Amino acid sequence: MGHTKNERGNGIFPKDQMISSLIDDGDGDFEAPTDGGVALKKGPWTTAEDAILIDYVKKHGEGNWNAVQKHSGLLRCGKSCRLRWANHLRPNLKKGAFTQEEEQLIIELHAKMGNKWARMAAHLPGRTDNEIKNYWNTRIKRRQRAGLPLYPPEVCMQALQESHNTSAVGDKEPHDTLQNDSYEIPDVVFDNLKANQNVLPYVPELPGISASSMLMKDLGTSQYYSFMSPTIYCQKRLRGPTTIFPGYTGTVKSECPLFEQFEDGMSNKAAQSFGAPFLVGPDPAAKNSQSFGVFQGSHSLPNGNFSASEPTLEAVKLELPSFQDPETDFSSWGTLSCSPPLLESVDAFIQSPPPSGGLESDSLSPHNSGLLDAVFHEAKTLSSTKNHASDKSSNSSTPGDITESSDFNICKTAWENCGEPFSPLGHSASSLFSECISASGSSSDEPSSGETFTESHRKSEPADNVFTPEIQKEARIQLDTGHCDTLLASDWLEQGSHYDPDQTFMADTIATLLGDDLSSEYKNIAAGTSISSPEWGLGSCAWNNMPFHGIPNNDVAQILHFTCPRNRQPARFRLWIRYFVIQVEPNTCLDKNKKFCAVSRLDPLIGVPRIYWVNEAVYDALQWL
DNA sequence: AACGAACTCAACCGCGCTAAA
DNA sequence: TTTTAGCGCGGTTGAGTTCGT
Numbered sequence: 022m023g024h025t026k027n028e029r030g031n032g033i034f035p036k037d038q039m040i041s042s043l044i045d046d047g048d049g050d051f052e053a054p055t056d057g058g059v060a061l062k063k064g065p066w067t068t069a070e071d072a073i074l075i076d077y078v079k080k081h082g083e084g085n086w087n088a089v090q091k092h093s094g095l096l097r098c099g100k101s102c103r104l105r106w107a108n109h110l111r112p113n114l115k116k117g118a119f120t121q122e123e124e125q126l127i128i129e130l131h132a133k134m135g136n137k138w139a140r141m142a143a144h145l146p147g148r149t150d151n152e153i154k155n156y157w158n159t160r161i162k163r164r165q166r167a168g169l170p171l172y173p174p175e176v177c178m179q180a181l182q183e184s185h186n187t188s189a190v191g192d193k194e195p196h197d198t199l200q201n202d203s204y205e206i207p208d209v210v211f212d213n214l215k216a217n218q219n220v221l222p223y224v225p226e227l228p229g230i231s232a233s234s235m236l237m238k239d240l241g242t243s244q245y246y247s248f249m250s251p252t253i254y255c256q257k258r259l260r261g262p263t264t265i266f267p268g269y270t271g272t273v274k275s276e277c278p279l280f281e282q283f284e285d286g287m288s289n290k291a292a293q294s295f296g297a298p299f300l301v302g303p304d305p306a307a308k309n310s311q312s313f314g315v316f317q318g319s320h321s322l323p324n325g326n327f328s329a330s331e332p333t334l335e336a337v338k339l340e341l342p343s344f345q346d347p348e349t350d351f352s353s354w355g356t357l358s359c360s361p362p363l364l365e366s367v368d369a370f371i372q373s374p375p376p377s378g379g380l381e382s383d384s385l386s387p388h389n390s391g392l393l394d395a396v397f398h399e400a401k402t403l404s405s406t407k408n409h410a411s412d413k414s415s416n417s418s419t420p421g422d423i424t425e426s427s428d429f430n431i432c433k434t435a436w437e438n439c440g441e442p443f444s445p446l447g448h449s450a451s452s453l454f455s456e457c458i459s460a461s462g463s464s465s466d467e468p469s470s471g472e473t474f475t476e477s478h479r480k481s482e483p484a485d486n487v488f489t490p491e492i493q494k495e496a497r498i499q500l501d502t503g504h505c506d507t508l509l510a511s512d513w514l515e516q517g518s519h520y521d522p523d524q525t526f527m528a529d530t531i532a533t534l535l536g537d538d539l540s541s542e543y544k545n546i547a548a549g550t551s552i553s554s555p556e557w558g559l560g561s562c563a564w565n566n567m568p569f570h571g572i573p574n575n576d577v578a579q580i581l582h583f584t585c586p587r588n589r590q591p592a593r594f595r596l597w598i599r600y601f602v603i604q605v606e607p608n609t610c611l612d613k614n615k616k617f618c619a620v621s622r623l624d625p626l627i628g629v630p631r632i633y634w635v636n637e638a639v640y641d642a643l644q645w646l
Numbered sequence: 647a648a649c650g651a652a653c654t655c656a657a658c659c660g661c662g663c664t665a666a667a
Numbered sequence: 668t669t670t671t672a673g674c675g676c677g678g679t680t681g682a683g684t685t686c687g688t
Contacts, residue, residue: 065656065682087673103674104657139676150676155655158678163653653685659678667671 062096066105070095074102075110083111108149115147119156127153 062070077093083106086099095102108114119127123145130141138150138157145153 063658085673099673100659100675101657107675108656136677151656154677159654649688651685651687654683656680656682658680660676661678662674662676664674665672667669 060096061090061098061101063101066097066101066109070097071105071110074106077102078106078110104151108151113147114149119148123148124156127157131157 066074073093073095074089074097077089077095081088081092086103086106089095089099089102090097097105126145127141130144134140136154136157138154141153142148142150
């Protein structure tokens with residue numbers, strides 16, 4: 022491997038010797054000191070340097086990497102130290118080739134996330150983003166060379182076919198992204214569970230990749246527009262595993278709600294959303310000769326690299342605590358039946374377009390052009406032809422498809438009543454709400470989430486209510502006075518599906534999502550227990566699944582308890598809670614160590630979990646939970 | 647055995663974000 | 668409010684390794 026010769030140090034030296042050995046090593050460059058300081062070494066690390074770094078981290082912990090050089094004498098910049106530690110020295114790193122499960126997971130994650138290596142790494146315990154990135158890039162080249170599609174063609178084709186079988190959402194593409202909006206809620210988080218199902222031993226079937234997500238990535242992931250290169254040249258050498266799609270059998274059960282949103286025949290906007298980068302291909306003429314059906318025509322750049330632009334679909338920028346995968350997380354709770362594509366759609370849906378009606382990505386993407394229309398038009402034509410010949414019954418869309426799922430009701434009134442003129446997405450609640458309506462075809466007659474909750478809350482208070490009257494009253498006050506809020510990216514449940522209350526499953530799932538470090542903690546989760554994961558910045562939290570007051574018997578509510586680890590302004594707080602949008606009074610600061618509780622309700626009619634803010638008093642009242 | 651192409655992966659670089667000063 | 672340091676992420680580079688001819 023590269024640089025191995027450089028690591029010829031055979032042990033640990035005394036520090037002074039080590040340092041001098043660093044200088045005398047002869048390997049690597051030295052950066053000229055810019056400010057009169059010492060020259061910092063670049064290039065391969067030696068074992069001596071590793072030893073110093075390990076020693077430093079043991080003593081001082083991770084972070085403050087720039088101090089390493091000062092305190093340890095290591096002639097490396099902080100960046101280099103961090104990288105070395107993260108990629109090679111930190112404990113629990115898994116070395117060696119990726120397992121088949123890991124490979125599959127990578128494919129799936131990439132289909133969902135695009136080139137979000139760090140996020141992907143968070144799902145692969147012991148693996149680094151760099152490792153995954155290298156693997157992926159290698160794989161891409163390999164497949165390119167082999168003239169194979171990046172993702173299983175069946176997946177793409179299936180999704181494309183199904184795109185014609187469902188209703189459209191009109192202009193509410195999920196891909197109009199708000200790249201500059203730090204409040205975006207990642208679609209990824211909602212996909213995590215499903216993505217991980219493939220590696221969960223207790224998942225009976227291997228659904229493989231969500232067709233739609235795969236397709237979406239095919240279309241929308243700019244870096245690897247997976248329709249492979251038309252230049253199918255003879256592969257001189259094909260090293261490595263031959264299982265390009267580990268775990269895939271070639272038949273992919275799929276649904277394609279994402280495409281369903283674009284039934285409109287991949288309209289211009291849809292096409293753009295789908296990945297204007299599709300046009301990246303160097304030869305426009307070639308595009309016209311390419312068809313979806315045969316999945317040829319990679320749009321890789323001439324140099325073999327790919328566009329580095331963000332997938333529009335994935336234009337989610339998380340504001341995260343240092344913990345790299347906070348979305349691991351709560352998103353998984355109760356998402357056993359989640360529908361990733363649906364989520365993506367909704368997630369994107371909430372990323373409402375700019376007032377102009379144009380996609381924000383229009384302006385952001387360098388790839389948009391009329392050519393895209395042509396490509397998609399042809400794709401549509403081709404697929405349409407195929408579809409007509411094929412059984413229309415391939416409509417596997419679920420009842421929870423976007424039209425209906427968009428019934429997730431942005432709680433306009435909640436936002437506005439709470440004095441928060443803007444949603445976490447940076448859009449006014451009104452606009453968000455109206456878009457929701459226009460997209461779904463539903464009307465404002467439909468109750469907002471808050472209304473829905475409160476209504477059912479009122480109407481169906483069971484006699485055996487476990488709430489005390491006082492609690493009920495208090496809770497009602499809290500919930501009825503506009504302190505509720507909605508889970509914007511809310512329909513991580515397919516409509517009509519019901520959450521599986523099996524906590525073991527969920528805990529295991531969460532554990533899987535969290536990886537080794539936290540898994541043991543989560544595997545021990547039981548209702549009402551509390552776990553500590555300061556990395557999340559959430560202090561402590563816990564899940565409860567319970568029959569919830571006012572909810573039909575077969576429904577389940579979930580409670581998230583947490584304490585605020587430090588003072589947080591609501592906006593920030595929302596980010597940290599992420600896909601829960603929990604409204605707090607304007608100018609309210611979440612005091613450190615205060616207890617809070619968020620209540621999620623899975624609406625049986627809409628299949629949408631709703632999150633309600635509960636203040637400390639109610640939290641206390643709900644302790645029995 | 648030699649050569650060269652392909653491959654792998656460690657490391658670097660630039661950019662952007664956040665928090666603190 | 669502005670500046671700056673720290674950090675993380677994604678893209679790229681290039682040296683070493685592997686393999687086919």
